[in-house]
Amino acid sequence: MERILVTGGAGYIGGTAVAQLLAEGYEVTVLDDLSMGHADAVPATARFIEGSILDAAKVCEALDGASAVIHFAGKSLVGESVEKPDLYMHVNVDGTEVLLSEMKAAGVNRIVFSSSAATYGEPKSVPILESDATAPTNPYGASKLGVDHLLTKYAKESGLGAISLRYFNVAGALKSATGWLAERHEPETHLIPNVLRSTDASPLKIFGTDWPTADGTCIRDYVHVVDLIDAHIRALNAITPATHHIINLGSGGGYSVREVIDTASKVLGRTIAAVEVDRRAGDPAVLIASIDKAGEILGWKPSHNLEQMIADTKQALDSRN
Numbered sequence: 001m002e003r004i005l006v007t008g009g010a011g012y013i014g015g016t017a018v019a020q021l022l023a024e025g026y027e028v029t030v031l032d033d034l035s036m037g038h039a040d041a042v043p044a045t046a047r048f049i050e051g052s053i054l055d056a057a058k059v060c061e062a063l064d065g066a067s068a069v070i071h072f073a074g075k076s077l078v079g080e081s082v083e084k085p086d087l088y089m090h091v092n093v094d095g096t097e098v099l100l101s102e103m104k105a106a107g108v109n110r111i112v113f114s115s116s117a118a119t120y121g122e123p124k125s126v127p128i129l130e131s132d133a134t135a136p137t138n139p140y141g142a143s144k145l146g147v148d149h150l151l152t153k154y155a156k157e158s159g160l161g162a163i164s165l166r167y168f169n170v171a172g173a174l175k176s177a178t179g180w181l182a183e184r185h186e187p188e189t190h191l192i193p194n195v196l197r198s199t200d201a202s203p204l205k206i207f208g209t210d211w212p213t214a215d216g217t218c219i220r221d222y223v224h225v226v227d228l229i230d231a232h233i234r235a236l237n238a239i240t241p242a243t244h245h246i247i248n249l250g251s252g253g254g255y256s257v258r259e260v261i262d263t264a265s266k267v268l269g270r271t272i273a274a275v276e277v278d279r280r281a282g283d284p285a286v287l288i289a290s291i292d293k294a295g296e297i298l299g300w301k302p303s304h305n306l307e308q309m310i311a312d313t314k315q316a317l318d319s320r321n
């Protein structure tokens with residue numbers, strides 16, 4: 001079986017990919033600098049190289065024996081990116097340039113990249129198509145778009161086969177051979193983990209109730225991390241040389257913040273303490289993916305619903321307490 005290099009494989013989404021690849025019989029190398037990831041998340045059966053994608057020697061070492069790369073490593077906090085835009089461009093874009101140049105030197109010519117809906121910015125209409133205009137509203141989205149452009153260039157000039165997967169809102173968790181793989185961010189900014197952590201003493205903050213939506217709260221398109229990783233493994237096998245595909249990953253539908261709270265309340269069998277506060281800077285009102293292209297190119301469609309995402313996120317969080 002072929003060996004896959006997973007950059008950022010000690011994090012929540014990358015770690016889920018590592019577990020699923022190993023379960024499907026792939027050999028795996030993880031390259032992660034542990035700035036956000038956790039060494040204890042890397043299974044003993046994977047080869048682990050601690051290092052940054054900016055370090056060419058480490059990247060070269062990590063590529064040894066690999067035939068393809070799934071590239072998750074990068075800075076991923078929208079708020080932090082506004083404060084440190086140069087850091088985001090450096091790690092995400094320059095880091096990927098190092099990775100691509102080392103891949104070329106090593107003769108590894110297939111890559112699946114973790115891109116984001118943040119590349120589109122405020123959409124003119126939903127569902128968002130991959131052919132829609134890109135106008136990121138923050139440096140995080142700009143850095144992901146910068147990498148997408150790099151991949152297009154490498155595909156054209158060096159024959160690289162690349163697929164960028166643009167994630168909408170990832171949630172849920174995988175129960176792997178070694179246990180639940182939880183989202184472990186501190187501070188946690190994502191809605192579903194925050195809904196689950198909410199208590200009367202520390203209630204969930206609903207960011208804005210005056211959005212132009214039916215109930216006044218923002219609408220997002222949630223996708224289960226297990227479905228998301230299934231799409232990555234399909235993508236590995238759908239790559240064609242000298243081609244760069246860009247593909248959205250979501251559910252094709254949306255839920256408002258209030259609908260997420262109501263669904264969580266049903267799943268948990270209790271009310272969720274929440275307070276209404278002002279809008280959060282930079283939030284678009286509605287983000288919903290068109291997922292037709294994922295169906296056409298990857299033969300993929302998600303199979304987990306919002307209830308399962310909430311239930312699995314809860315199990316994963318509880319397993320850590």
Ligand code: UFG
Pocket residue numbers: 076078116117118140168169170189190191192194204205206207208218219220257280283287
């Ligand atoms: N929200 C709350 N309270 C919270 C957390 C979130 O009301 O405590 C709201 C947000 O305002 C937003 C929705 O819930 O309307 C979802 O927020 P998340 O932070 O969970 O997710 P985002 O849509 O902001 O972010 C996601 C990805 C980012 C990506 C971004 C692109 O997590 O990586 O989409 O817009 F950059």
